[in-house]
Amino acid sequence: MKGITTGQIKMNIAVLSGKGGTGKTMVSVNLARITVPSVYVDCDVEEPNGHLYFKPEDVVCEEVSVLVPKSDPDKCNGCRECVRFCRFNALVFSLDRLTVFNDMCHSCGGCSVICPQEAITEYPRTIGHLELGRSGDVYVRTGIMNIGEVAGSPIISRLLDVNTSPKKGITFIDCPPGSSCMVMESIKDADFCLLVTEPTIFGTHNLKMVVELVTEFDKPFGVILNKTVEGEADPSEEYCLENHIPIIGRIPFDRELSNLSSEAKIASEESVRFENLFQSILDNISEMV
Numbered sequence: 001m002k003g004i005t006t007g008q009i010k011m012n013i014a015v016l017s018g019k020g021g022t023g024k025t026m027v028s029v030n031l032a033r034i035t036v037p038s039v040y041v042d043c044d045v046e047e048p049n050g051h052l053y054f055k056p057e058d059v060v061c062e063e064v065s066v067l068v069p070k071s072d073p074d075k076c077n078g079c080r081e082c083v084r085f086c087r088f089n090a091l092v093f094s095l096d097r098l099t100v101f102n103d104m105c106h107s108c109g110g111c112s113v114i115c116p117q118e119a120i121t122e123y124p125r126t127i128g129h130l131e132l133g134r135s136g137d138v139y140v141r142t143g144i145m146n147i148g149e150v151a152g153s154p155i156i157s158r159l160l161d162v163n164t165s166p167k168k169g170i171t172f173i174d175c176p177p178g179s180s181c182m183v184m185e186s187i188k189d190a191d192f193c194l195l196v197t198e199p200t201i202f203g204t205h206n207l208k209m210v211v212e213l214v215t216e217f218d219k220p221f222g223v224i225l226n227k228t229v230e231g232e233a234d235p236s237e238e239y240c241l242e243n244h245i246p247i248i249g250r251i252p253f254d255r256e257l258s259n260l261s262s263e264a265k266i267a268s269e270e271s272v273r274f275e276n277l278f279q280s281i282l283d284n285i286s287e288m289v
């Protein structure tokens with residue numbers, strides 16, 4: 001395998017898509033595999049699946065928790081200052097006691113500071129965990145949110161901060177689909193954003209949302225057109241051309257590529273044809289950054 005050596009540089013490339021199923025993880029995994037050394041970070045904490053391709057070894061787990069408040073009923077006088085303060089409506093005072101809705105709490109810590117009776121303390125609540133391992137030259141980091149949790153941003157934040165990777169090299173950030181606050185957390189330190197889309201009107205609609213997001217964050221970006229079919233109209237391509245958005249690469253609809261992905265195989269490892277395809281995408285990115 002040729003690959004590219006990135007020992008002299010450090011860069012974060014975020015891979016996004018407006019919806020699931022566009023091939024975002026397939027692109028992230030293949031780019032990480034042909035780059036040496038590299039870091040693959042799976043921020044799709046609700047449904048991470050990049051590790052299925054890499055099958056990392058020597059995996060270390062780390063719990064992720066957030067601080068949530070609890071009130072001491074012996075100290076609380078029912079003044080409701082905390083309820084009025086919480087802009088997330090996570091606190092309710094009724095039946096002579098304070099109730100905390102943990103799912104709505106953003107762990108800002110304000111209620112414990114504002115309580116005049118010093119009745120509120122904070123305790124850690126586990127919301128998920130990280131799995132940190134290695135697959136050859138790729139450092140693989142996966143964030144996994146516990147079932148029933150709704151806010152994955154603290155897991156993503158920890159996932160991007162954790163220090164188990166080489167000082168130099170390219171980090172590929174496999175973002176959650178869509179344009180939610182979890183995506184914003186995932187791209188905040190990205191040097192370049194790669195937007196993966198498909199040739200459907202729905203795909204184009206979602207691409208536009210992600211373009212708006214990365215533009216708002218003032219990130220340089222380009223688009224990968226996935227599942228293209230020669231001779232057929234591609235509304236995503238038309239949108240890019242009309243709006244002067246750089247097209248970084250085209251990945252044709254290819255049954256072999258689909259089969260390899262469905263078997264959780266990394267196409268660039270299995271075939272020189274696919275290795276060259278992803279190599280050309282990397283070359284185009286390096287020309288832009």
Ligand code: SF4
Nearest residue numbers: 076077079080082115
């Ligand atoms: S601010 Fe403190 S004393 Fe007042 S209701 Fe809340 S917990 Fe009780």
Ligand code: SF4
Nearest residue numbers: 086105106108109111
């Ligand atoms: S920590 Fe912040 S978000 Fe959570 S209940 Fe207190 S004030 Fe509300």
